[in-house]
Amino acid sequence: MSKKIKVAVIFGGKSAEHEVSLQSAKSVIAAIDKNKYELLLIGIDKSGKWFLNDESHYLLNADNPKLIRLNNSNTEVTLVSSGEGSQLLDLQTNKPIGTIDVVFPVLHGTYGEDGSIQGLFKLMNIPFVGCGILGSSVGMDKDVTKRLLRDAGIGIAKFVIATKSNRAEIKFAEVSKELGLPMFIKPANAGSSVGVHKVSTEEEFNSALNDAFQFDRKVLVEEAVKGREIECAVLGNENPEASIPGEIIPTHTFYSYEAKYIDEHGAKLSLPAKLSEKEVKDVQQTAVKAFLAIGCEGLARVDFFLTESGELLINEINTMPGFTSISMYPKLWQLSGISFPELIDRLIALALDRHADESKLKTKFD
Numbered sequence: 001m002s003k004k005i006k007v008a009v010i011f012g013g014k015s016a017e018h019e020v021s022l023q024s025a026k027s028v029i030a031a032i033d034k035n036k037y038e039l040l041l042i043g044i045d046k047s048g049k050w051f052l053n054d055e056s057h058y059l060l061n062a063d064n065p066k067l068i069r070l071n072n073s074n075t076e077v078t079l080v081s082s083g084e085g086s087q088l089l090d091l092q093t094n095k096p097i098g099t100i101d102v103v104f105p106v107l108h109g110t111y112g113e114d115g116s117i118q119g120l121f122k123l124m125n126i127p128f129v130g131c132g133i134l135g136s137s138v139g140m141d142k143d144v145t146k147r148l149l150r151d152a153g154i155g156i157a158k159f160v161i162a163t164k165s166n167r168a169e170i171k172f173a174e175v176s177k178e179l180g181l182p183m184f185i186k187p188a189n190a191g192s193s194v195g196v197h198k199v200s201t202e203e204e205f206n207s208a209l210n211d212a213f214q215f216d217r218k219v220l221v222e223e224a225v226k227g228r229e230i231e232c233a234v235l236g237n238e239n240p241e242a243s244i245p246g247e248i249i250p251t252h253t254f255y256s257y258e259a260k261y262i263d264e265h266g267a268k269l270s271l272p273a274k275l276s277e278k279e280v281k282d283v284q285q286t287a288v289k290a291f292l293a294i295g296c297e298g299l300a301r302v303d304f305f306l307t308e309s310g311e312l313l314i315n316e317i318n319t320m321p322g323f324t325s326i327s328m329y330p331k332l333w334q335l336s337g338i339s340f341p342e343l344i345d346r347l348i349a350l351a352l353d354r355h356a357d358e359s360k361l362k363t364k365f366d
Contacts, residue, residue, distance in 0.1 A: 007040070009041055010107060011042070011105075016109055016215060020109075021109075023065060025106040026062060027324055040098070040100065042088075043072065050079075075092070075097075076092065101127070101352075105320070110190070114136055114141075127354070131296050131299075131319040132295070135297055139296065139317045154289060160221040162219040170221065185212050185220070185222075187216035196212075198224065225305040230303075231301055231332065232304070234291045237297050237350055246270060246328055248268075249269070286312055
């Protein structure tokens with residue numbers, strides 16, 4: 001029997017999407033092939049401490065999305081690099097726990113999918129699932145993403161950026177004239193619809209800006225696009241492939257945090273999306289083009305608006321999409337013929353392949 005691959009599944013984290021990460025990790029841990037992989041479960045609490053957890057009790061209220069939380073163990077750990085490879089170190093005993101072959105960071109939001117922890121893995125010379133530093137940081141920043149997509153000739157919605165330095169210059173009357181009403185206000189560096197508001201009045205506008213600035217120092221003010229919400233999953237490194245597209249039909253005012261992760265009836269899913277053959281091809285080709293344009297690797301979910309006139313606009317690119325039981329990314333690949341366990345296999349293989357390729361690069365002159 002071949003030796004099992006040691007996979008460190010890391011979840012939780014300091015972001016506002018901590019609870020979403022716990023739900024995603026629960027699904028990944030349940031689906032991963034235990035005959036092929038040896039798991040190390042690392043939960044990061046909201047203060048940023050890392051704990052080695054046991055699979056039997058790493059979550060509290062695991063079946064309640066509103067109350068789910070990390071069950072911190074007594075084993076606080078950190079990641080260290082040694083001659084034998086990256087290892088977990090028990091901070092209490094100062095003894096190594098074991099080496100890690102690959103990391104699966106099931107982390108959403110700030111510090112998890114913005115390039116921060118990806119940089120740590122790079123420094124530790126350890127393979128990891130998902131986008132690298134650049135793709136992660138760009139994908140997290142909706143402002144930079146939109147600028148790169150626009151330069152690549154990919155359609156996007158009109159937007160205005162508010163920062164703390166120009167906050168006083170962002171006037172409701174001027175912005176609404178440029179973008180129309182209603183408008184969306186969202187933190188530039190957050191996901192899962194955290195801090196997102198749909199506004200139609202000056203009072204709502206000012207209140208939404210104040211709320212969004214609690215989550216980020218840069219805020220996106222965007223036109224509300226009337227169109228169908230189409231999503232496409234992308235998988236791969238240099239030669240990525242796109243899934244069959246699906247459609248989100250929100251039952252809430254918009255596809256909010258609650259609709260995505262708490263209310264199981266928060267949206268209807270049309271799988272596959274009812275599209276023409278040409279529309280399917282356009283969505284898939286544009287998803288791959290966008291994936292490459294911002295430097296993604298491994299995986300991403302590309303979200304579109306399809307307007308009544310047939311215009312395809314990218315809403316956002318999520319470089320670590322949800323892996324919960326109701327999340328679109330695994331559902332779209334299941335629809336495309338790749339099961340959840342097989343999807344995990346493919347993602348881990350992509351991480352190991354990329355690391356092997358990067359290891360061949362020269363780091364000094366001969």
